[in-house]
Amino acid sequence: MTGSSFEKFNYALRPAxxxxxxxxxxxxxxxxxxxxxxxxxxxxxxxxGFHDFCLFHQRLGIREMVRIEGNLKARNRIARNKPYxxxxxxxxxxxxxxxxxxxxxxxxxxxxxxxxxDEKKLxxxxxxxxxxxxxxxxxxxxxxxxxxxxxxxxxxxxRLADLRSQIGKKHMPSDVEGSQLAKWGLAxxxxxxxxxxIETTLSDRSAALDAANKFHFDQLFHFHYADGKQMMSFxxxxxxxxxxxxxxxxxxxxLTFYRPNSDAxxxxxxxxxxxxxxxxxxxxxxxxxxxxxxxxxPEDERKKYGRVxxxxxxxxxxxx
Amino acid sequence: xxxxxxxxxxxxxxxxxxxxxxxxxxxxxxxxxIALIPAIxxxxxxxxxxxxxxxxxxxxxxxxxxxxxxxxxxxISDNCGGMTIETARKYAFRFGRPLGAPFVxxxxxxxxxxxxxxxxxxxxxxxxxxxxxxxxxxxEVDVDVWARAPKWEFEFxxxxxxxxxxxxxxxxxxxxxxxxxxxxxxFAQDSFVTELRNELQSRLQDPISRGLATTLNTLPxxxxxxxxxxxxxxxxxxxxxxxxxxxLKLVSVKLYCGIGRSSNRSEERTNAxxxxxxxxxxxxxxxxxxxxxxxxxxxxxSIPGFHPQYNxxxxxxxxxxxxxxxxxxNTTKTGLNTxxxxxxxxxxxxxxxxxxxxxxxxxxxxxxxxxxxxxxxGPLEKLVDGATPIALEKAPTRPVFTPPVTKAESKPCExxxxxxxxxxxxxxxxxxxxxxxxxxxxxxxxxTFDYFYHAEVK
Numbered sequence: 001m002t003g004s005s006f007e008k009f010n011y012a013l014r015p016a017x018x019x020x021x022x023x024x025x026x027x028x029x030x031x032x033x034x035x036x037x038x039x040x041x042x043x044x045x046x047x048x049g050f051h052d053f054c055l056f057h058q059r060l061g062i063r064e065m066v067r068i069e070g071n072l073k074a075r076n077r078i079a080r081n082k083p084y085x086x087x088x089x090x091x092x093x094x095x096x097x098x099x100x101x102x103x104x105x106x107x108x109x110x111x112x113x114x115x116x117x118d119e120k121k122l123x124x125x126x127x128x129x130x131x132x133x134x135x136x137x138x139x140x141x142x143x144x145x146x147x148x149x150x151x152x153x154x155x156x157x158x159r160l161a162d163l164r165s166q167i168g169k170k171h172m173p174s175d176v177e178g179s180q181l182a183k184w185g186l187a188x189x190x191x192x193x194x195x196x197x198i199e200t201t202l203s204d205r206s207a208a209l210d211a212a213n214k215f216h217f218d219q220l221f222h223f224h225y226a227d228g229k230q231m232m233s234f235x236x237x238x239x240x241x242x243x244x245x246x247x248x249x250x251x252x253x254x255l256t257f258y259r260p261n262s263d264a265x266x267x268x269x270x271x272x273x274x275x276x277x278x279x280x281x282x283x284x285x286x287x288x289x290x291x292x293x294x295x296x297x298p299e300d301e302r303k304k305y306g307r308v309x310x311x312x313x314x315x316x317x318x319x320x
Numbered sequence: 321x322x323x324x325x326x327x328x329x330x331x332x333x334x335x336x337x338x339x340x341x342x343x344x345x346x347x348x349x350x351x352x353x354i355a356l357i358p359a360i361x362x363x364x365x366x367x368x369x370x371x372x373x374x375x376x377x378x379x380x381x382x383x384x385x386x387x388x389x390x391x392x393x394x395x396i397s398d399n400c401g402g403m404t405i406e407t408a409r410k411y412a413f414r415f416g417r418p419l420g421a422p423f424v425x426x427x428x429x430x431x432x433x434x435x436x437x438x439x440x441x442x443x444x445x446x447x448x449x450x451x452x453x454x455x456x457x458x459x460e461v462d463v464d465v466w467a468r469a470p471k472w473e474f475e476f477x478x479x480x481x482x483x484x485x486x487x488x489x490x491x492x493x494x495x496x497x498x499x500x501x502x503x504x505x506x507f508a509q510d511s512f513v514t515e516l517r518n519e520l521q522s523r524l525q526d527p528i529s530r531g532l533a534t535t536l537n538t539l540p541x542x543x544x545x546x547x548x549x550x551x552x553x554x555x556x557x558x559x560x561x562x563x564x565x566x567x568l569k570l571v572s573v574k575l576y577c578g579i580g581r582s583s584n585r586s587e588e589r590t591n592a593x594x595x596x597x598x599x600x601x602x603x604x605x606x607x608x609x610x611x612x613x614x615x616x617x618x619x620x621x622s623i624p625g626f627h628p629q630y631n632x633x634x635x636x637x638x639x640x641x642x643x644x645x646x647x648x649x650n651t652t653k654t655g656l657n658t659x660x661x662x663x664x665x666x667x668x669x670x671x672x673x674x675x676x677x678x679x680x681x682x683x684x685x686x687x688x689x690x691x692x693x694x695x696x697x698g699p700l701e702k703l704v705d706g707a708t709p710i711a712l713e714k715a716p717t718r719p720v721f722t723p724p725v726t727k728a729e730s731k732p733c734e735x736x737x738x739x740x741x742x743x744x745x746x747x748x749x750x751x752x753x754x755x756x757x758x759x760x761x762x763x764x765x766x767x768t769f770d771y772f773y774h775a776e777v778k
Binding site for chain 1: 564566622661667668672675679719
């Protein structure tokens with residue numbers, strides 16, 4: 001891996017990513033219907049700030065954490081930034097490390113990729129889906145930026161050819177057209193590719209099992225967001241029939257960001273001052289979701305804030 | 321009343337069309353899809369199954385099966401308890417296994433075609449003689465005569481239902497004569513006999529190693545245990561899977577994947593890949609195809625296509641069940657039914673086990689390619705070279721194969737490296753080598769690169 005994105009951005013200051021993490025956390029807390037979260041393991045990549053590790057340890061009480069880190073160049077620096085003793089570092093690329101991990105515990109796995117989807121990543125996803133025990137969560141985050149437009153090229157043909165060459169023919173849904181890959185289209189297609197892969201893998205894995213033991217995937221998340229580049233996060237639970245009755249889709253329906261299908265939840269960051277945030281908070285949640293007042297704050301920003309206020313990061317230290 | 325039924329039958333018969341299969345079609349179909357060697361192996365499987373009926377899962381010591389091939393005659397005889405008259409009447413000569421036929425626990429015979437198919441494959445005249453402690457029978461058939469007769473029956477030539485025989489006298493002998501000309505040709509060839517011996521040795525490893533004394537043309541066929549390299553750092557991965565289903569017999573699967581080394585180069589390729597066994601019978605030997613996950617388009621876990629750099633990969637999959645119908649084999653026992661639900665699930669596990677081994681062998685290849693001195697072994701190569709092959713069942717295992725981290729590798733890699741290779745005229749290279757005071761060609765390359773980099777880039 002050359003140059004992780006933590007060297008380009010401060011992850012704590014990426015508001016959509018920050019909100020996404022908190023949303024995952026809120027939803028995944030409900031895994032306790034299956035087993036105490038202290039019995040879970042978290043496997044993630046994380047940035048130099050270990051933000052996801054901190055959050056999942058603090059909020060979910062997960063004590064066994066594995067960080068896979070391929071940036072051997074920054075090995076010393078990353079290791080020295082480890083915030084808790086319960087985080088175990090596994091050095092190497094995910095496709096080298098994942099196959100040698102133990103999978104006996106229930107786990108939350110977040111494959112938070114910074115590079116576009118390719119065959120190695122697809123292989124990671126299949127490996128995790130085929131290894132996680134029932135009651136586990138799998139989240140995949142992928143860059144989904146259709147890239148700059150080159151006026152000299154037919155972008156539809158180019159985008160389609162690029163995607164096909166990245167992921168290989170066998171993973172490409174046959175009905176995807178180049179025109180579907182603009183804007184958030186690429187993100188939507190990526191979700192479908194990952195969802196298909198998980199479904200096929202679980203079907204093979206379950207082929208010889210009784211109905212009660214067969215695995216299925218309950219999708220919880222399909223996020224689109226852009227702190228800079230466009231990103232797509234897809235995730236859900238791997239459950240067998242028994243666990244599926246303990247924790248079912250109905251247990252997530254109250255969450256505004258819950259998305260069980262190809263519809264995406266767009267995480268939008270409102271642009272507000274600290275003072276505006278305080279004013280809006282006073283009216284929430286009563287005025288949600290429209291947040292009609294105060295009228296001097298642009299309606300668009302008010303509405304955006306009304307949707308995400310519980311997850312919105314407060315970066316008071318960066319205020320001028 | 322009776323009269324009217326008879327009239328009705330007559331009328332019905334007039335309306336009927338004959339769809340009865342001809343015997344020649346059966347003979348032709350049955351034998352077309354099996355090669356000679358697997359057909360013979362089927363007959364030895366039958367002997368082993370009969371011994372298992374007596375001994376269960378235990379040792380088969382004191383049992384023997386003797387195969388003899390010559391251009392005039394084929395025969396296999398055993399002392400494995402014999403066939404009862406009931407078995408002969410109801411099952412052994414039936415084409416296909418009737419519903420409700422009893423299974424021998426953990427048997428290899430399943431489809432009810434093996435013996436007939438093997439006989440028809442070899443020749444046109446046969447004799448089956450079998451003695452149990454309580455009975456004895458002989459069935460002698462001229463296939464040409466039988467094929468012309470309309471009835472689907474064989475007749476006992478000799479039958480003794482109330483005899484008393486010592487257990488040492490029990491056993492079965494199948495003799496086939498009037499061999500097909502091409503079969504007679506094969507049986508005359510030394511190379512065929514060698515091939516048959518090798519196949520019996522690998523395919524019947526389980527019953528032979530459990531004690532079934534097997535001979536071919538009076539020479540013993542020894543079992544060849546599956547070997548794997550034993551070293552704490554190269555311990556093979558081992559996983560046990562169990563597939564239970566209500567009202568069905570359990571299928572248990574044992575998987576192993578690790579590193580092996582062949583004693584000679586010619587066997588290197590044969591031994592590499594996956595060896596798949598069903599109830600002890602080797603079904604696939606050293607498979608390197610998408611059947612066992614290599615370069616499979618349909619699968620999600622990306623395992624590369626087989627390449628000689630993976631010659632050291634050894635995978636073993638043992639499927640076992642008391643009900644052989646639950647196992648993923650085909651009728652000729654030379655391939656797998658890849659659509660079988662159990663096989664689909666197991667294949668995924670096989671691929672997961674082989675992934676780290678493949679990664680390790682890629683690293684081993686890189687190490688061999690990138691070493692400065694071609695005569696010196698790198699740390700991984702030394703590790704493989706220094707490990708000793710031992711029998712698989714004796715090897716200590718781990719849940720996953722964990723590629724060893726060597727000292728050279730554990731040094732934090734400061735920058736991502738890219739290898740460059742190119743050819744230049746020899747004289748010029750020597751001149752540059754002198755000018756750079758380089759001791760090796762590697763230093764010539766690195767020196768010229770550095771020179772350019774500092775002069776023109778940074």
